[in-house]
Amino acid sequence: xxxxxxxxxxxxxxILKLLEENEKMYGYEITQRVKELTAxxxxxxxxxxxxxxxxxxxxxxxxxEIQQVDNRVRKYYSLTKDGQKEVTSKMSELQGFVExxxxxxxxDLKPGFNI
Amino acid sequence: xxxxxxxxxxxxxxxIASKExxxxxxxxxxxxxxxxxxxxxxxxxxxxxxGKLEVRFTSGYCHALQAKLNKEIRKDVGKLHWKIIQRxxxxxxxMNIIGFMSVAFYLSSSIGNGKEAxxxxxxxxxxxxxxxxxxxxxxxxxxxxxxxxxxxxxxxxSSLFYPISERMYLPVIVVxxxxxxxxxxxxxxxxxNIAPQIALIFSILLFIYVISVLEIWKIKSKTSLI
Numbered sequence: 001x002x003x004x005x006x007x008x009x010x011x012x013x014x015i016l017k018l019l020e021e022n023e024k025m026y027g028y029e030i031t032q033r034v035k036e037l038t039a040x041x042x043x044x045x046x047x048x049x050x051x052x053x054x055x056x057x058x059x060x061x062x063x064x065e066i067q068q069v070d071n072r073v074r075k076y077y078s079l080t081k082d083g084q085k086e087v088t089s090k091m092s093e094l095q096g097f098v099e100x101x102x103x104x105x106x107x108d109l110k111p112g113f114n115i
Numbered sequence: 116x117x118x119x120x121x122x123x124x125x126x127x128x129x130x131i132a133s134k135e136x137x138x139x140x141x142x143x144x145x146x147x148x149x150x151x152x153x154x155x156x157x158x159x160x161x162x163x164x165x166g167k168l169e170v171r172f173t174s175g176y177c178h179a180l181q182a183k184l185n186k187e188i189r190k191d192v193g194k195l196h197w198k199i200i201q202r203x204x205x206x207x208x209x210m211n212i213i214g215f216m217s218v219a220f221y222l223s224s225s226i227g228n229g230k231e232a233x234x235x236x237x238x239x240x241x242x243x244x245x246x247x248x249x250x251x252x253x254x255x256x257x258x259x260x261x262x263x264x265x266x267x268x269x270x271x272x273s274s275l276f277y278p279i280s281e282r283m284y285l286p287v288i289v290v291x292x293x294x295x296x297x298x299x300x301x302x303x304x305x306x307x308n309i310a311p312q313i314a315l316i317f318s319i320l321l322f323i324y325v326i327s328v329l330e331i332w333k334i335k336s337k338t339s340l341i
Binding site: 026027028029045046047050051054055057058060063064065066069070071072073074075 | 140143144146147148150151152171172176180183184187188190191261264338339340
């Protein structure tokens with residue numbers, strides 16, 4: 001399924017939501033978790049993932065931690081206090097968008113429709 | 116998940132080293148991504164999977180990622196530094212500074228000549244220089260381990276190192292430019308003619324600046340490789 005363009009706009013929300021559920025995650029783990037949750041339907045490319053992680057870190061929404069794992073160094077990401085606040089607002093923003101999109105795609109739906 | 120053989124490990128290290136990355140943060144992240152991915156596949160699939168990773172992590176992509184990270188870190192360090200400096204101008208800190216300055220002004224009356232004033236001005240810069248050498252040594256030791264683990268021979272440094280060390284050298288360059296430029300161009304011996312009170316204000320400002328740079332390092336060193 002070619003959904004890269006559709007995912008692009010919601011990638012930051014996906015990352016924040018995953019980190020809200022898991023205390024800390026590393027890059028590869030995020031790609032695998034998304035793949036697992038969507039049964040392989042959504043694949044986050046590294047080309048989009050790492051710039052998004054670095055941007056969220058620079059914005060102060062994520063903090064990083066370096067750990068030694070199996071003879072190599074691993075960079076873990078976790079939510080900062082600002083990041084935790086941001087998850088709620090980003091989630092409601094995305095849900096609102098999906099509801100509106102649904103109304104456009106299915107005009108017969110009543111305005112009170114909730115996903 | 117399996118453990119890669121020595122030969123496979125060497126191939127991964129070679130692939131990573133060929134990208135000639137200079138940012139240790141990017142290098143460890145990409146290396147870990149390669150290893151985590153390849154460990155999920157059987158030995159027979161290793162070559163194919165490594166090839167796929169090489170297509171996704173091209174040298175161009177890695178260098179673009181590195182440049183973007185360096186830019187974002189520079190911006191982040193700048194923002195953090197400004198925030199720390201601003202903290203000095205909040206009421207409890209202003210009271211501390213006023214108290215500190217009053218004591219310092221009282222003590223400045225004991226400064227007898229320009230040489231003593233110059234020594235006072237040099238003191239914060241000396242702290243900065245010593246700290247810079249410490250930072251360089253500490254960072255080199257930490258990076259040496261990573262360099263060795265991935266067989267990287269080219270230059271490698273934390274993306275945070277340069278933005279922080281540039282800030283350390285900024286006051287040094289400004290102060291020495293003022294002193295040397297005035298001496299060379301206008302024949303004004305700034306260091307020996309400066310009033311003790313002015314030298315003291317200058318030293319206090321430099322001291323606040325030095326503390327703010329140390330605070331950036333203290334915050335960033337907790338989660339990075341500097």
